[in-house]
Amino acid sequence: MATKIRLARHGHKDYAYYHIVVADSRAPRDGKYIERIGSYNPNINPAAIDLDFDRAMYWVGVGAQPTDTVRHILSEEGVMLMKHLKGGVAKGAFNEEEAQRRFNAWKAQKDAKNGKISKEEADKKIAAEKKLHAQEVETNKAKAEAIAAKRKAEAEALAAAAQEAAQEAAAAEAEAKGEETAEEPKAE
DSSP: OOEEEEEEEEEETTEEEEEEEEEETTSOTTSOOSEEEEEEETTSSSOEEEEOHHHHHHHHHTTOEEOHHHHHHHHHHTHHHHHHHHHHHHHTSSOHHHHHHHHHHHHHHHHHHHHHHHHHHHHHHHHHHHHHHHHHHHHHHHHHHHHHHHHHHHHHHHHHHHHHHHHHHHHHHHHHHHHHHHHHHHHO
16 A cells, blocks of 8 residues: 655635645545545744654655655654664664764754744834834824814914904993993983
8 A cells, every 4th residue: 555644725715724634645625534644734934843853753664655745844843864864873884872963053053043033023013013103103292282272272263253253242331331322312
């Protein structure tokens, strides 16, 4: 039986995630499988890979053929490197301790690189948020100044209207008093 290590699709229409499975090459993509050895979620940054390293090593060691995408995932996780190093041990090029040392060095270098990338991405995100916040503060200041100027103009217009009304009332009152004084002598 020819076995393949491949992805089985799960999730919904715009949010697919995958199980990494070992299956007969004749089985349907999402059909029956022999063993599930991990999962892969490409929807987040960086993509989440959960892999049972020992079982993946076993299946690669017994001849299961990974698909191109799974081969890349296995390479990222170090399974293909460990297979290569075990081949070197089998040929007598170096011993098991040397193979493990080389793998650990590679893993440490990869983790440091990923940590550096994650830190750079986090710094970029923080800088972008600060820039956006500064722009928002400037926009809010401009809006506040415009509103204050509008309110000041409205207050001045109301004060002018009130003053005009008071002057008109005073003029009307003076006119009314003038008529009253003019009417009073006639009454005598």
